[in-house]
Amino acid sequence: MKFDYKNIEPKWQKAWADAKIFEAVDFDSRPKWYGLVEFPYPSGAGMHVGHIKAYSSVEVLSRKRRMQGYNVLFPIGFDSFGLPAENYAIKTNTHPHIITEKNIAHFSDQLKQAGFSFDWSREFATSRADYYKWTQWIFLKLFEKGLVFRSKTLVNYCPQCKVVLSNEDSQGGKCDVCHSDVVQLSKDVWFLRITDYADRLLDGLNDVDYPDSVKQQEVSWIGRSTGAFVNFKVAGTDDNLEIYTTRCDTLYGVTFMVVAPEHPILDKYKAQISNWDKVEAYREECAKKSEFERTQLVKDKTGVKIDGLTAINPITGKEIPLFIADYVMMGYGTGAIMAVPAHDQRDYDFAKAFGVDIIEVIKGGDITKEAYTGDGEMINSGFLDGFTNKKDSIAKMLEKLEEMGIGHKGVQYKMKDWAFNRQRYWGEPIPLIHCPECGTVGVPESELPLTLPDVENFEPGQEGKSPLAEIESFVNCKCPKCGGAAKRETDTMPQWAGSSWYFLRFCDANNAEAFADKKKLEYWMPVDHYNGGMEHVTRHLLYSRFWHQFLYDIGEVNTPEPYAKRTYQGLILGPDGEKMSKSKGNVVDPLDIVEKYGADTLRTYVMFMGDYTSATPWSDEATRGCKRFLERVVGLVDIATATAEDADIENKLHKTIKKVSEDIENMKFNTAIAAMMALINDFYKAGSITKSDLEIFIKLLSPFAPHITEEIWETLGNNPDGKTFCTMSAWPTYDESKIQDSKLKIGVQVNGKVRGVIEFSPDASKEEVIALGKADEKVASFLEGKELVKEIYVPGKILNFVVKN
RNA sequence: GCGGGUGUGGCGAAAUGGUAGACGCAGCAGACUCAAAAUCUGCCGACCAUAAAUCAUAUGGGUUCGAGUCCCAUCACCCGCACCA
Numbered sequence: 001m002k003f004d005y006k007n008i009e010p011k012w013q014k015a016w017a018d019a020k021i022f023e024a025v026d027f028d029s030r031p032k033w034y035g036l037v038e039f040p041y042p043s044g045a046g047m048h049v050g051h052i053k054a055y056s057s058v059e060v061l062s063r064k065r066r067m068q069g070y071n072v073l074f075p076i077g078f079d080s081f082g083l084p085a086e087n088y089a090i091k092t093n094t095h096p097h098i099i100t101e102k103n104i105a106h107f108s109d110q111l112k113q114a115g116f117s118f119d120w121s122r123e124f125a126t127s128r129a130d131y132y133k134w135t136q137w138i139f140l141k142l143f144e145k146g147l148v149f150r151s152k153t154l155v156n157y158c159p160q161c162k163v164v165l166s167n168e169d170s171q172g173g174k175c176d177v178c179h180s181d182v183v184q185l186s187k188d189v190w191f192l193r194i195t196d197y198a199d200r201l202l203d204g205l206n207d208v209d210y211p212d213s214v215k216q217q218e219v220s221w222i223g224r225s226t227g228a229f230v231n232f233k234v235a236g237t238d239d240n241l242e243i244y245t246t247r248c249d250t251l252y253g254v255t256f257m258v259v260a261p262e263h264p265i266l267d268k269y270k271a272q273i274s275n276w277d278k279v280e281a282y283r284e285e286c287a288k289k290s291e292f293e294r295t296q297l298v299k300d301k302t303g304v305k306i307d308g309l310t311a312i313n314p315i316t317g318k319e320i321p322l323f324i325a326d327y328v329m330m331g332y333g334t335g336a337i338m339a340v341p342a343h344d345q346r347d348y349d350f351a352k353a354f355g356v357d358i359i360e361v362i363k364g365g366d367i368t369k370e371a372y373t374g375d376g377e378m379i380n381s382g383f384l385d386g387f388t389n390k391k392d393s394i395a396k397m398l399e400k401l402e403e404m405g406i407g408h409k410g411v412q413y414k415m416k417d418w419a420f421n422r423q424r425y426w427g428e429p430i431p432l433i434h435c436p437e438c439g440t441v442g443v444p445e446s447e448l449p450l451t452l453p454d455v456e457n458f459e460p461g462q463e464g465k466s467p468l469a470e471i472e473s474f475v476n477c478k479c480p481k482c483g484g485a486a487k488r489e490t491d492t493m494p495q496w497a498g499s500s501w502y503f504l505r506f507c508d509a510n511n512a513e514a515f516a517d518k519k520k521l522e523y524w525m526p527v528d529h530y531n532g533g534m535e536h537v538t539r540h541l542l543y544s545r546f547w548h549q550f551l552y553d554i555g556e557v558n559t560p561e562p563y564a565k566r567t568y569q570g571l572i573l574g575p576d577g578e579k580m581s582k583s584k585g586n587v588v589d590p591l592d593i594v595e596k597y598g599a600d601t602l603r604t605y606v607m608f609m610g611d612y613t614s615a616t617p618w619s620d621e622a623t624r625g626c627k628r629f630l631e632r633v634v635g636l637v638d639i640a641t642a643t644a645e646d647a648d649i650e651n652k653l654h655k656t657i658k659k660v661s662e663d664i665e666n667m668k669f670n671t672a673i674a675a676m677m678a679l680i681n682d683f684y685k686a687g688s689i690t691k692s693d694l695e696i697f698i699k700l701l702s703p704f705a706p707h708i709t710e711e712i713w714e715t716l717g718n719n720p721d722g723k724t725f726c727t728m729s730a731w732p733t734y735d736e737s738k739i740q741d742s743k744l745k746i747g748v749q750v751n752g753k754v755r756g757v758i759e760f761s762p763d764a765s766k767e768e769v770i771a772l773g774k775a776d777e778k779v780a781s782f783l784e785g786k787e788l789v790k791e792i793y794v795p796g797k798i799l800n801f802v803v804k805n
Numbered sequence: 806g807c808g809g810g811u812g813u814g815g816c817g818a819a820a821u822g823g824u825a826g827a828c829g830c831a832g833c834a835g836a837c838u839c840a841a842a843a844u845c846u847g848c849c850g851a852c853c854a855u856a857a858a859u860c861a862u863a864u865g866g867g868u869u870c871g872a873g874u875c876c877c878a879u880c881a882c883c884c885g886c887a888c889c890a
Contacts, residue, residue, distance in 0.1 A: 171886085213809055213885090220808060220886055227890085245890060258890090301888085327888040337890045345806090346888050414889055534884075608829075610817060614810095615883085622817065622830050629829085631844095671819070674828035681828090747824035752871040754824045778857095792870050798823040802870050 001637045001715055003630060005598030009707045013115060019723050021066075022117045024073035026508075026520050033070040034524050035062045036503055036563075038532035038540070039077045042103035042125075043084055047110040048580065049588045049618065053606040054569045057667060058531045059116050060607065063703035064664055066117075067731035073524055075506040076111065076118040078104050080127040082495040083161055083177045086426035089458050096426045096458065100127055110591055115599045115706055117727075122509035126498025127426070131505065133449030134515035135497050136431045138547065140442045141554060142192060143432065148420070150440070152188040154262060154330055155419050162460040164189050166419040166494065168221075168539045176539075184287075186262075187464070190430065190491065191417040194546050198222050198413045201545055209565040214537050221538040223414025228398055230407035232257060232338065233312040234265070235319055241265060241311055244333030244412055248401065249393035251315045252381040253340040253361035255351065258303065258323045260330040261286040266306070274308040279324060286326045301327060301350040313338075314406050315382070325350060333412055345371040418543070420494055425458045425467045427492030435479035435486040444480050452492075466490040499540050500547040503527050503562055515556075522558050530563040541566070567667060570614040572606070577617045588618050600705035601627040607669035607704055629677055630708055633701065636680065637715060642688040650738050652682050653693055657734035660700045669704075676701055691716060696732045748773040749800040750782040758799070766793050773799045 016022060035058040040051060062074040080100045089096040104125055111118065124131050142148050156165040158175035165175060170182040194201075202222055205215045227246035234241055241257065259265060261283045266273070273279060282304045303325030310319050327346055328337050341351035341358040348371035351358050358367055361381045365372020378387040383400070387393035401407030421430060431443035431450045443450050453474045455467055468474055468490040479486035501515070507524040508516035532541070541563075548562040573579060574586025581587065593602040605626040610616035656679045663672035679697065683689050695716060698709040706727055713719055713726035741762060746769075748756040756776035760769060770791055773779055779801070786803035793799050 216809060217885060223886085223889070225889075243890080247890085325888095327890095329889070332889045339890085344890070346890080349888095412889075414886085538885085608817090616817065619817065619830065625829050628844095670817095671828080674819075677828055745824085749823080749871070752823095752869090757824060790870060792823095794823065798871080800823080800870055 001634050001712070003598075003627075003634045003708065005600060005707065008711045009113070009115065009594075009599050012707045012710045013112060015710075015722065016117070016725070016727065017120075019725070020121075021725060021728055022072075022074070022119050023121050024075075024119050024524075025071055027523055028071040030069055030071040032073065032524060032528075033062070033065045034073045034527045034529075035065070036075070036506075036527045036530045038530075038536065039079050039499070039502060040107060041082055041084070042078045042080055042100060042107045044088055044099070044103055045582070045587075046103075046106055047590055049590050049593070049602075049606065050569075050572050050580070052114055052590050052602060053572055053612075054531065054533065055111075055116060056603055056606055057567065057569060057612060057669065058529055059603075060664060060669065060703040061529060063117055063706065063727065064661075064731060066728060067699065067702070069730070073122075073506065074118055075122045075509070076116070076120070077123050077502060077506070077509075078107065078125040078127075079495075079499050079502070080104065080125040081132075081427045081493075081498055083163075083422075083424065083426070086424055086458055089426070095454075097127070100125070113594050113599060114590060114602065117706070122506050124502075124505060124509050126428075126502065129449045129451050130512065132428045132498065134505070135428050135493065135501070136443070136448050136450055137445065137515060138501060138551070139428075139493070139497070140431055140445065140448075141556075142550060143442050145550070145554065147193045147196065147550065148190060149193065149417075150188060150190050152186060154184045155187050155189055156182045157185040157187065157464075158182055161424075162464060163422045163424055164419050164464070166496075167416045168418070168496075168542070169494070171538070189419055190421045190489075192420045192546075194418045194543070195413055195415060197546050197549055198224060198415055200549050201542060204545065204549065204561050208561050208563060210563075211567065214534075214541075214566055214568065217534075217537045218542060221415060221542065225412050225414075227410060227412065228394075228401065228407050229334070229410045230314065230338065230401060232314060234269070235310040235312055237269070239265070239268075240406075241322075241336050242334045243336045243338045244410060245338055247340065247343070247390075247394065248407065249378065249381075249384055249387070249390070249397040250340040250343055250361050251313070251338070251397060252384070253342050253359045254313050254316075254320065254338040255341060255357040255359055256321045256323060256339045257311050258325045258328045258337050258339055258347075258350070260328045260335040261324050261326055262330040263324070263335045265309075265336075266324065269309050272308045273306055275304070275306070278304050279306060282324060289326070301325060301346070301353050303327075303350065303354065305354065314404065315400075321356065323350070323354065331416060332414065341371065342367045343371055343373055345373065347371070415542075418546075420497075421491035422494050423464045423466045423491055424460055425452070425455060425492065427495065428452075428497055429468065430489045430491055430493060432489040433477060433479060433486045434489065435482060435484060437484055438479055438481040438486075441479055441481050441486070447480075450488075466492060468492070496540055496543045500544045501551070503530075503544070504548075504551075504557065518556075518558075525557060526559045526561060527563045527565075529565045529567070531567045531569060534568050537568075567613075569612055570610070570616060572609075573615055573617040575618050575620065580618075593623065597623055597627045598630075598707075600630055600708050604630065604673060604704050608673040610670060612667050612669055629673075629680075630705055632680055632684070633698070633705075634708060634712065636683060636689065636694050636697070637712060639683070639688045640691045640694040640716070642690045642693075645690055645693075646686060647742070649682065649686050649689060649693060651741070652679055653696060654734040654738040657696065657700065657732045658739060661731070661734070664703070673704065698726060699729055699732050702726050702729075744796055746796065747798055748776055748779050749798060750779060751802060752800060755779045755782050762796070766795075769793055769799060773801070 037055045037058050062072050065072045085096045085100050089099055156170040158165055160178045160180040169176040173182055175182055225246055228248040229242055229244055231240035231242050303323045306322045309322050311322055313320050339347040341347040342360045343362055360367045362376045363379050364374050364376030375390055378384040378393055384393050429450045429452055433441045435441055453471050458467055461467055461469055475487050477486055477488050504516050508520040551557045552560050576586050605623045656675050659675045660672045698712050702709040710726045743759050744762050745759045747754040748758055756779040758772045760772055789804050790802040
């Protein structure tokens with residue numbers, strides 16, 4: 001038999017598709033298993049070997065589950081709204097719809113050629129109206145429940161892409177799409193109240209099986225902190241300046257206050273501020289800095305003392321100066337802080353630079369040198385003096401503040417509400433209408449989908465306006481409430497909208513009456529295993545958990561969390577060890593590999609190249625090694641001539657069944673393949689194997705290399721009707737009695753160093769083993785003339801003689 | 806600065822506290838061949854002519870009969886967050 005992958009692979013891909021064996025069956029009585037991979041953004045560049053690796057883990061698991069008798073849902077679709085398609089459309093003057101559908105066709109072809117066992121009958125794309133109708137529907141539900149709001153605040157804005165970005169989309173001060181510096185602009189935009197779900201997003205992590213690194217990243221992104229809000233009186237006014245602090249017990253050490261440059265109190269008391277020129281100049285200076293400069297580069301404290309405006313320390317009654325400084329951010333807490341220079345390094349640096357008093361209130365450090373942030377006894381703190389426990393002193397102060405009516409306990413999150421709109425064309429139109437009489441009104445459900453109108457020009461408009469704003473027939477409409485003339489919202493949803501619920505649509509992808517049938521959702525959800533990239537942990541994963549939790553709250557879905565288990569894959573680096581990128585020219589195209597070595601080789605290699613979660617460079621030579629392995633597998637057909645079972649081969653085969661079964665469950669695909677390679681080396685050494693040995697072996701290999709194993713299966717006469725596939729055959733189980741060794745082989749140590757190896761039957765007594773160890777020539781030479789202090793025998797593991805001179 | 810992770814041959818990597826380097830790549834030698842490729846067989850951490858011994862899992866300590874694995878410290882690299890009050 002020959003390894004004729006060019007004919008074999010298309011042949012079986014067609015046979016499986018014709019037999020519809022990968023189509024999931026709703027309400028089937030077999031146990032369900034829902035495996036999910038992050039559906040791709042269909043870029044013009046086509047698929048990447050990284051996609052192959054990302055999808056192969058759940059692919060292998062899905063194929064194994066089918067063989068284990070599960071009703072498997074392993075779907076695929078396309079996350080097809082987004083900026084790259086739109087930018088390409090602008091460049092080539094082609095409608096993004098045309099480009100997107102072309103790219104989808106290309107991606108589908110690549111995925112099929114790689115032999116993925118997706119259920120194509122459930123395929124959809126987020127940019128098609130029958131899908132985004134329901135994205136809009138969910139948005140309207142969020143709107144109805146008050147989770148959508150509009151606010152004019154400082155937002156992240158990418159000057160390159162000309163869009164407002166969410167916090168998640170501008171991590172590190174860089175635009176997620178084009179990586180240029182993001183600037184802060186005051187803009188009137190739509191937000192989703194994801195912070196209402198902050199605690200739920202945290203608590204939900206206790207009930208799901210995610211890697212710790214994933215959980216930790218979500219926890220730190222949400223950034224929950226507990227503390228207190230305290231009001232400081234603005235001297236000579238009835239106004240209060242509210243601050244947030246996690247250490248209200250250090251209030252006696254507060255010697256000044258700082259507000260963010262954008263803080264509204266400044267404008268309010270403009271008339272009172274005698275150095276307004278300086279204040280304004282500083283504000284302008286800050287506004288020019290990018291978020292990156294403001295947070296990362298400048299560590300020297302800058303600021304301006306506000307002359308003519310002071311505050312009162314509520315606990316000491318003392319008048320304290322007020323500053324503006326850009327080390328205080330408007331976006332966290334209240335945009336104003338109480339400064340405790342003795343115990344906060346930033347406040348300390350600022351106090352030193354501006355000559356403000358530093359009062360020690362916690363003993364233990366040397367405040368002439370630096371701020372002391374450790375624990376210690378409270379001093380100079382009135383009723384708190386003598387407290388040594390942080391918890392107690394905070395609680396006591398809180399009690400006092402509440403009594404005085406000037407403070408209360410509070411919680412803050414680093415996570416911000418989700419800026420939910422883009423001033424671009426290629427996205428879901430936001431289904432809202434602005435009526436001069438009724439305010440903002442949702443588009444009636446019966447009018448969904450609110451379809452994206454055809455336009456000639458996709459260029460983002462002036463002053464950050466969406467191209468939709470130019471289309472009068474779209475903009476002008478009637479208010480659904482009062483029937484008067486009204487205008488449509490012209491912004492579109494961000495790229496993460498469609499992917500925030502797509503796993504639900506797969507449960508019932510062709511439903512025109514609902515986003516998915518409830519009974520089907522109940523049957524399929526939650527997703528049993530979801531694999532994807534680490535880069536989505538604080539974006540898509542968080543957003544989709546939020547939407548799902550919301551849908552759970554309004555009774556639309558039956559599980560509180562969407563994904564029972566989440567895993568991630570490591571990157572495939574270029575052959576040079578660098579991250580693959582077009583500009584470096586080190587990108588490997590999966591179709592080239594399919595052409596040169598076949599899909600089975602590609603699939604086997606991406607799973608064999610290293611630990612699944614770590615980044616591994618691509619190696620064309622090592623890929624050839626996997627092809628060699630598959631050729632040797634084909635060669636087994638010629639030696640499957642034995643008529644009687646060989647005990648040693650049976651032992652090795654059953655050990656391999658156990659190892660491969662367990663390794664797949666533990667995502668240790670590399671060692672699973674290594675074990676199969678080792679096994680066929682043993683097969684060849686044995687000279688011949690039975691047909692049954694070969695059948696079991698190809699079943700184990702089938703999830704990795706489904707085509708060639710299917711061909712061998714047929715060659716062996718197991719598929720007489722063309723529909724009895726290896727792919728759907730029963731997963732092998734191992735026989736416990738067959739994995740017992742007839743002989744044990746262990747190392748013999750003298751003082752912990754291996755000096756010999758002995759072999760004996762498993763029922764040998766300790767005495768017999770020790771005698772055997774002593775009899776070993778080499779061991780004996782190390783024992784000679786020494787005093788034997790101790791004999792340690794760990795059955796089946798090791799024998800160690802401890803000797804003294 | 807905070808959080809998480811990694812460090813093992815020429816390379817990708819394996820090793821429930823128990824024979825370090827499975828498996829693969831590259832390399833070397835041999836077989837087949839007129840020859841080459843492919844294939845097959847053998848070797849393949851360092852030191853060494855060879856064997857033995859010795860050394861060897863980033864570095865330095867420790868626990869243990871025994872440490873790549875556990876503990877402490879240090880260094881290097883990677884990822885995430887970051888003037889978060």
